[in-house]
Amino acid sequence: MRRWGMLALGTAAQTVACVFVYGLPYLSDELRNGSGLTLGQVGLLVACPTAGLVLALVAWGALADRIGERVVIVAGLAGSAVLLGAGSTVEGLVPLGVVLTLAGAASASVHAASGRLVVGWFSAEERGLAMGIRQTATPLGMGLAALVVPALAARAGVSGSLLFSAVLCGVVAVLVGMLAADPPRPASAAPEEPSGSPYRQAALWRVHASSALLCVPQFTAGAFGMVFLVEVRGWSAVQAGQLLAVAQVLGAGSRIAAGRWSDRVGSRVRPMRRLSLCIAVVMGLTALGAVWPSPLTDAAVVLACGITASTNGLAFTATAELAGRAWSGRAMGVQNTGQNLAASLTPPLLGALIGAAGYAWGFALAAGIAAAASAVVPAGPVRGGPGSRVKAWGGARAGRTTAPAGRRG
Structure with a gap:
């Protein structure tokens, strides 16, 4: 059942990242009335985390390919926690925008690596279900933000809401660091594994x-x-x-x-x-x-x-x-x-x-x-079920006597 634990950790990491990135619109009223920003300035701040996210996604993905998923997720969430904590003490449109952009760039690690973690632990016969569950992190994060952020902003302002996101990121970073494990890495690529650049x-x-x-x-x-x-x-x-x-x-x-x-x-x-x-x-x-x-x-x-x-x-x-x-x-x-x-x-x-x-x-x-x-949508055999050419990524070590990596635990 270890793979389901990895799925839970990957989904939790993605959820808390989404609380911050997609929860900022719920601070719009407080930013306008409490911080005195115009609607255009609020829109600019709301866009800052997404801008940082887009700029950093491929770099974090390349790092996950090189050093593994757990370290990348922990580093990104910990960085987000520190930056959001610092953002709770910052005043002014430009300084806050810079902090939010950097925090969005840090959170991109989760978007790039958590899916890789989930896919690596599950065999092809379960991978679609596992990734479907992982993708519920976005509505879960948005729902949690909708429930908590407006009420928290009314009591503690923008700084209190940012601290809430910082704590969430910090807690999940610790959990991932303690409990997550990278999928088993085969010594060499499996025969079914695509070779060279997939592009x-x-x-x-x-x-x-x-x-x-x-x-x-x-x-x-x-x-x-x-x-x-x-x-x-x-x-x-x-x-x-x-x-x-x-x-x-x-x-x-x-x-x-x-x-x-x-x-x-x-x-x-x-x-x-x-x-x-x-x-x-x-x-x-x-x-x-x-x-x-x-x-x-x-x-x-x-x-x-x-x-x-x-x-x-x-x-x-x-x-x-x-x-x-x-x-x-x-x-x-x-x-x-x-x-x-x-x-x-x-x-x-x-x-x-x-x-x-x-x-x-x-x-x-x-x-x-x-x-x-x-x-x-391509018409070729992009498969994931029984008989698929793309099996679990541990498949190179999975012979007749060894279960695929996605089936262990």
Whole structure:
């Protein structure tokens, strides 16, 4: 059962990193009223951790490939804890922005290495499920931030909220340092292991590209679902927030279900392609609901917020399996970079379109991009189930008398 412990540690590390990176928007009111910042300045601060994250992902991934996952995760979380603790004492837009950017760069270690840790401990027959569970860290982190950060900011201000994130990062860093272990490393690559640069094959580039495209419907639904329910459907902000909390639960469940599906069918890309088409259909129905609003529109928004997150784990698992052990950290860093860039660009660009042409056109464009993503998903045998060419990374030492690394413990 050791591999499940590694999954729990990797998921916990990713969750606390997400509390900080994606929880800053919940400080917006305190930053405006308590610190006297303008809305534009608040937006700049909120973007700082993501900017640091994007800049550091590939470097942390390369370091994980070289020295291992546990050290990288511990170093990044410990660095985040120290920087966030220092940030709680900093005043002023520029100094705070610098600290938040550096803390975001430190937290990138978790995004680059925790998935590598999970993939390395699980055999191909369970890897999709494991990565689906690991990918629930994002909605878990956002949910924890939504529950704690606004109330804490009201009592202790921005400094208290940053200290909360610092403590979380510090505690999990200690746990990972004490309890985590890198997956067994084979003396030489397994015969099935891809050799050389994985970027010589088009499949990995297509996984990156399709996954970035699928961030557009995901962040369209996430960024504009609540305001759509309030402005078009007449929900109160509190009621809309509660409804979308259900969507977050649905999103977490969809990641797990998609991962398990990929294990059963022995392919990551086949479910990814079919889910892309489902996302296109659901976003299309949401666009129609914007033209002809009805109670079904509300259900379409919830379903859209849930199903658009379903492919994340599949894309990361396919990336790791295509890259192989020697390149997986860097490849998942590239994967994360593409997704975060798409996630950063989607709200302002789609927001401009929605402001000019209405919600229907914005949702329809997201549907069209999801359909395009289904065509970009590679058609080759990116597999993960029985008979797969990509088995557990310890497979080089796993002969007839030795279980694969993912099955030990």
